[in-house]
Amino acid sequence: MDERNPFITAEYLFLYRLNKLSPHEAAQIEKALQADPELAQLLHELDDKVQIEKELSLLQSFDANQAFSNATKLIAPKTPFWQRRTWLIAASIVLLLVSGALFVPFLLRSSDERILIARQQGVHEPILKLASGEEIKLDTLTQIRKNGVIAQNNAGTLIMEDHTGIDAGALNILTVPYQHTYQVVLSDGTRVHLNAGSSLSFPTAFTPNERRVKLSGEAYFEVMPQAKRRFIVEADEVQVEVLGTTFNIEAYQDDAQIRTTLITGKVAVYVPNEDSRILSPNEQSVFDRKAGRTFVNKIDSESAIVWQNGWLDFDNHTLESVMRRIARHYNLAIEFEEAQTSKILVSGKMKMYSDANDVFRKFEKLGDVSFQVHGKQVLVRSNHSL
Known part of the structure; x- marks a missing residue:
């Protein structure tokens, strides 16, 4: 010492x-x-x-x-x-x-293999894939009228118009690449804020009995209340059912957990082989993919949605999971020189600056790790043997 x-x-x-x-x-x-x-x-x-x-x-x-x-x-x-x-x-x-960050290093002796978080290649703007298979880039387009789909694209928000007679089973897919966020207003008026590296599958028009969408990644939902039509979000193993409420789901396929955080109202969370969990505001359901189990935490729900305003909030998360968020936000390839460094636990809140180097400097203030940045490639190194 x-x-x-x-x-x-x-x-x-x-x-x-x-x-x-x-x-x-x-x-x-x-x-x-x-x-x-x-x-x-x-x-x-x-x-x-x-x-x-x-x-x-x-x-x-x-x-x-x-x-x-x-x-x-x-x-x-x-x-x-x-x-x-x-x-x-x-x-x-x-x-x-x-x-803005508090490191608590653990002496974990994992394998010596490096951990690599890959960046996204070849995708530069949000894309809407219609049920017909046609792909539409949303970077400059202002209006869509194709195959029964009528929508307005305005300042980072896709607004779907509700039209009867449309095949409700035909799904459109909105894909948001790394380094971007995007919003979509569904045909029922529900607004969905999609985080970087996320996609949402949704019909042009919902059925009379229910409103069902599929999420990969992270999104904040503001569901339009409709007492006779429940709203269902499928996120891999987790299914969330609501009538009218606001909540956040984090379900990236490369993350070990799926988190559902309730802001207002109530939701029911379903996972295989478990009883449903009813969440109240400021509760978070966490499904552990490896263990196949769910547990519920009391949290400040605002911490789950600060990403919409360009903040990064993490409480007792591994450095690897935090670096995954940073990789998505800036579209970086991040590599840990030693696997054990990725297991450092970290808590804090910080602004996602326009330059990723400013974020890395915040972490480096604590002296545990350093970052070597070469363009879009980042190497994370431990400054002392753990």
Whole structure:
């Protein structure tokens, strides 16, 4: 443990709390805790998740660099380092929170194979594939009148018109590539916000009994209430049924989990071999593909839809899963030099800047990882052996 660096010491406190240090490193921390009651109190406060979240909400609007600069000016230059070390460690933890990401490294020894997150090739604009098989690029087109499909394309939103007599079983597919988001207003008035790398299959007109669509990727739904026609979203193994509500589904095929988050109203979530789950606002259903099981969490539902405003929000996610989101947003190919680095757990919230390098710099502030960027290729490296 480098006791001269408060950021590294702060990291070791987190590792100690998780019982992830070697016996020698743990002995060093315990010796320091015995010698410094303030440091012991700081460790105790790290276990108070409510307090940490409260402080984070108050501090997110601060400029981390300026905060550190102002704080260090308050310390008399003649004060011995060992008398101000605990204060600096506390300040470091605050800065980890304020900077927008908090790493908690785990000592996982997985295979030495590199993990590669591939970028998307050859797709540059949203495309609408009609039931007839014809593909229409939506980058410049303003109006569609083909094969019974009548729609307006206006400023990133496709507006479908409802017409009777159309074959309700014929599905259109709206595909949104990486580095884009798009909206579609379905024939019933339901609005769907599609995230990067997503696709939605939907009929030109719905049947009299139900409204059914299929999702791959992530989308936020604002369902038009119709008491006599339920609205159903199929997302791989998960099926979500609503009457009129707002909710978010994250169901990328390369993700290990499918998340359904309810914002308003109520939804029923169905998965194979399980009873249905009824969600209330601020609840999230998580289906684990590998385990084939579902569990429900209480969350701040707003965190699931901040992507619409260009934010990235993650709570105790692996670095790999966060990098997948970043890869989709910027259409990057991201590779981990060591598989174990991809398992680092990270929490935080940050703006998705126009330049991906600004996002990577945020992560690098913590000292655990570094990024080598060459055009659209990104290599993630650990700065120290975990």
